[in-house]
Amino acid sequence: MVLVDGRSPTVTDLSCQFVFNQARKLLYSAITAGHAERLGIDTGFLTAIPFGGTGLKQRSRSPSATTSPAR
Numbered sequence: 001m002v003l004v005d006g007r008s009p010t011v012t013d014l015s016c017q018f019v020f021n022q023a024r025k026l027l028y029s030a031i032t033a034g035h036a037e038r039l040g041i042d043t044g045f046l047t048a049i050p051f052g053g054t055g056l057k058q059r060s061r062s063p064s065a066t067t068s069p070a071r
Contacts, residue, residue, distance in 0.1 A: 013053075020052030 003009055027046040030036045036046055 017052035020050055024049045024051065 001009060027036075027049060030041075031043050031046055036043055
């Protein structure tokens with residue numbers, strides 16, 4: 001895959017987590033709705049998709065870094 005300007009896209013931990021977790025969610029819904037069985041896809045294949053993670057921890061902001069709104 002290439003971006004419009006010809007560069008390769010950047011893959012981050014967060015983008016990997018998002019892709020794997022959304023793929024698992026999609027495949028799980030296919031199992032629960034009966035689509036996987038109807039299509040002949042083994043549920044073992046669908047459940048083998050790895051868990052992407054719980055997300056990145058956000059750092060708390062320092063109270064001194066916030067500014068009060070202009071009046």
